[in-house]
Amino acid sequence: MISKRSRRAIGVAAAVATAFSLGACGSGGDAAADGRVHVTFWQQKFEDYQQEWFKENVEAFNASQDEVTVDLQVVPADTWEQKLQAAQAAGKQPDIATTSYGNIKSGVAEGKFAPLDEFLPAEAFSDLKENVAPFVTVDDQHYAYPMLVEPSTVLYYRSDLVQKAGLDPDSPPESWDELLEWSKALTKDDVKGMTVASTAADLSWSSWGLQLNACGHLPVADDWSAARATEPCFAELADFYKELYQEDLMPQQPKVGYADGQPYGEGEVAMMQGGSWVVGQLKNDFPDVVDKTMVAPFPSADGDVTSTTSTLGGWTLTLDSKSEAPEEAAQFIEYLLAGDPEIMAGFFKETGYSKYTVRGSVDEILADDPEASADPFMAVISEQVVPYGQAEPAYPYDIALAMGTALESAMKGTTDVDGSLQTADDAINDIIEKQKLSGNATS
Incomplete structure (x- = not known):
């Protein structure tokens, strides 16, 4: 791809x-x-x-x-x-x-x-x-x-808002549960605690690192012979996204896509999941926010800061x-x-x-x-994120989009988590059959 x-x-x-x-x-x-x-x-x-x-x-x-x-x-x-x-x-x-x-x-x-x-x-x-x-x-x-x-997933957060919420900016969340707690504490008035991808197109690729973190693999067999989207670990990831969205801890209708740090730069959110490229955007477009911004590896499912949460x-x-x-x-x-x-x-x-x-x-x-x-960002990202990143998958984008669609559906409650993942599993198996992918993995 x-x-x-x-x-x-x-x-x-x-x-x-x-x-x-x-x-x-x-x-x-x-x-x-x-x-x-x-x-x-x-x-x-x-x-x-x-x-x-x-x-x-x-x-x-x-x-x-x-x-x-x-x-x-x-x-x-x-x-x-x-x-x-x-x-x-x-x-x-x-x-x-x-x-x-x-x-x-x-x-x-x-x-x-x-x-x-x-x-x-x-x-x-x-x-x-x-x-x-x-x-x-x-x-x-x-x-x-x-x-x-370029790491696809880094945690950005506003140190001033974190301090006002009674949290320690020098001890950022390390697990998904801790991130949810911070998101709740930081959601105040017109400011949401967190922003992550929320459309199938963005979730299809921005969630790769978290898919790897949750399950140790992506939702297809290594040889591309069969789907693996219904494994329980993917349900845990879907539940994480679902709680962020349905607890109203993130923008419900973001103005821009995942790749754009504008909502964070404009103060609409206190924390952001974003790629490393957002560093450049903040420096160029929102310089007043740079001194108030800190970065950390994106939290992992179990709090292990050395596990993969980002693709490169x-x-x-x-x-x-x-x-x-x-x-x-x-x-x-x-x-x-x-x-x-x-x-x-x-x-x-x-x-x-x-x-x-x-x-x-x-x-x-x-x-x-x-x-x-x-x-303020280079050392953290180069030393704490890049060494643990994995390659982006080489399978057809259709597979990624099937999983992204499932995550969006589960996040927004269009379909329950199990049903969303089953639909993705069926779609991936159909893609494998129609595109004759089995045994032809290039990664």
């Missing part, structure tokens, strides 16, 4: 493709009139500051080379799939592309990507964080190089399996993502420390950076 979290988090629907130093759109390899090998790099459009960062670093790489030029093309997210598929059909796919974690293993199964191991030094891969390396690994080979991770989405660079210039393309991937850690440290500074590193060496750079170490 192209992850829903990745689509929504970056918020990148843009109108028109922009090209920087744009050359031919096909795979590179042949020397152009300038005598240099041209490598094409398609980058899905992200925030403006990211576009500038990519542009600057492509130009820096090109200036450092005598024989290679990277031609960068920026493609809007809403046309990405169509444009990429058309290029692949015409044999003009880019040598390098930004690829989400959720698309790596299915792409490998389809023969789209070349392994990077023969082109990058071994230390480039040993530098990767232990829980992130498997996201890009198939049969002991690395088919992408990670750029960043994010982006990588992949090398096309049909590239005619694989060495030159891999040279750029190494330069940008796997080489001098100062390059990526600069990127995370540009993000306002709202995205998180995948390399130990970059962590070391940031630890020595006074600005990074002083950031």
Whole structure:
């Protein structure tokens, strides 16, 4: 799947493709009139500051080379799939592309990507964080190089409102029961205690970490042979959402979706379940709230703060399996993502420390950076959330939506918990049969 979290988090629907130093759109390899090998790099459009960062670093790489030029093309997210598929059909796919974690293993199964191991030094891969390396690994080979991770689930809370409610902001809730208690204590007048996803579309992906926390697995067998949505642990998760909603501890009709921190920034809620990207939104749009905000790992079912409550989405660079210039393309991937850690440290500074590193060496750079170490959110998220995050599932989004629909139905009382989960179970089994998924798991 192209992850829903990745689509929504970056918020990148843009109108028109922009090209920087744009050359031919096909795979590179042949020397152009300038005598240099041209490598094409398609980058899905992200925030403006990211576009500038990519542009600057492509130009820096090109200036450092005598024989290679990277031609960068920026493609809007809403046309990405169509444009990429058309290029692949015409044999003009880019040598390098930004690829989400959720698309790596299915792409490998389809023969789209070349392994990077023969082109990058071994230390480039040993530098990767232990829980992130498997996201890009198939049969002991690395088919992408990670750029960043974004945890889908972090607990944000207003320290001033917490204190007024007689709670200790330095001891945030660690279990679902404690979170419910805090939510009740913080619900006052026009301010709700908590906000979480409340629509099927948002619950479909934002609940992955909590599904893993509740059950240790997702609502489908590891080999995608059968649904598992009716297991009692999923009922416990549905009950958690149901109590938050039906006890009126959260907005009943939120103005925006889960990915948007606006209700928290505007003071409508005292606590928020949100992705790490909300850090950047608060800093940019609600700076007055930043000093009053604290973050913590999202509470777990049993209070274990080291258990998974978040999935990790994010982006990588992949090398096309049909590239005619694989060495030159891999040279750029190494330069940008796997080489001098100062390059990526600069990127995370540009993000306002709202995205998180995948390399130990970059962590070391940031630890020595006074600005990074002083950031009120970075240490907590990078040290207490990222290490325990798991990959987003690679199964078809239809399965995720079936579970999200069940959680919304149970939350809002449209159907009882058991009935909602049974409907999801039936839907997932139907998806497995119709899409012939059994035994074809790519994760």
